[in-house]
């Protein structure tokens with residue numbers, strides 16, 4: 151006898167999302183769509199597969215993402231393709247390709263989907279992960295920054311009826327091409343005498359991109375980093391005015407924010423507002439989402455100048471945070487267990503036909519219905535109805551067939567009611583509020 155072939159397993163660093171766990175994912179995505187559409191955002195779907203050059207140009211060849219973490223391969227015709235590591239570049243590419251930015255209007259787009267990065271496997275980090283994000287293209291008005299942050303706040307407070315618990319909004323400005331250039335020169339000068347004492351990454355960053363020194367997580371480097379000048383003190387008048395307009399309006403709307411001068415992004419196309427939302431539940435280092443303004447990206451991709459502002463939420467982490475937050479709230483959240491409206495129980499073959507017909511009628515009204523394919527003893531059927539968390543059971547036996555009245559059992563109270571066959575659907579719809 152040949153050996154049985156071994157089981158094929160999911161690719162390392164990827165995972166299956168199974169029911170009932172997927173209920174919360176659906177809920178989060180439904181809530182996001184509703185929250186974003188209230189602000190007039192529309193969905194965009196771009197391919198997962200993109201030309202490698204897109205990310206080399208936008209994210210930058212000297213980033214960890216592009217140099218170490220992308221899934222890049224040569225297609226059969228030798229074109230270099232990459233599984234998208236993020237979606238902003240794709241959204242901007244798509245807008246340029248379809249001429250959306252030529253109309254001078256403001257475009258508000260959101261996306262939900264998987265991204266791919268070959269990171270070192272660790273808890274809570276996946277090589278296929280999900281992002282919910284949005285981009286506003288076509289204006290650098292400070293009210294756009296404020297409106298998007300307000301939308302995020304509203305979404306995070308209400309998501310899955312549980313919210314994410316306490317969260318902090320950290321905000322900064324990274325200036326524009328002009329004022330940042332001056333600041334980076336200064337930073338380079340300040341790093342010169344101290345960089346030898348810093349970690350290897352920082353020594354390299356001090357040469358290539360001094361702003362990235364602020365990304366350093368090495369404990370020993372923190373006192374050095376804390377003494378470095380911050381960009382907020384070196385903004386040009388226009389950038390300062392923009393930042394004050396954003397933070398002033400956030401305050402006026404009662405949206406708590408913490409000005410964090412060391413929050414920077416190392417990519418050149420990022421401009422002005424940059425922000426992060428961290429969750430108290432996950433510790434300060436764990437950002438739920440990040441975003442900011444990228445007024446230089448469209449030009450980098452070969453398009454006309456077009457300001458942009460956007461964010462990306464790590465959906466895997468968001469889902470985990472909601473589960474965490476819901477533990478402190480009494481009762482089982484409705485996404486924690488499968489729910490079924492009706493279980494149809496039938497005992498012998500003549501009732502099978504009537505049961506399938508009733509199930510079809512109820513399902514056409516989009517009620518969630520289950521039934522067995524073989525006859526089953528009543529007690530066992532009701533046990534199954536309980537296990538499925540059915541709200542009602544409809545019982546159909548020989549007697550019910552003869553009288554034309556079915557037994558409808560409320561699985562919560564145990565109360566049983568005789569209902570005429572042709573009235574069963576309306577009776578259940580009314581009680582289920584469906």
Ligand SMILES: [Zn+2]
Nearest residue numbers: 326329386389
């Ligand atoms: Zn500036």
Ligand SMILES: [Zn+2]
Nearest residue numbers: 349352366371
């Ligand atoms: Zn360092």
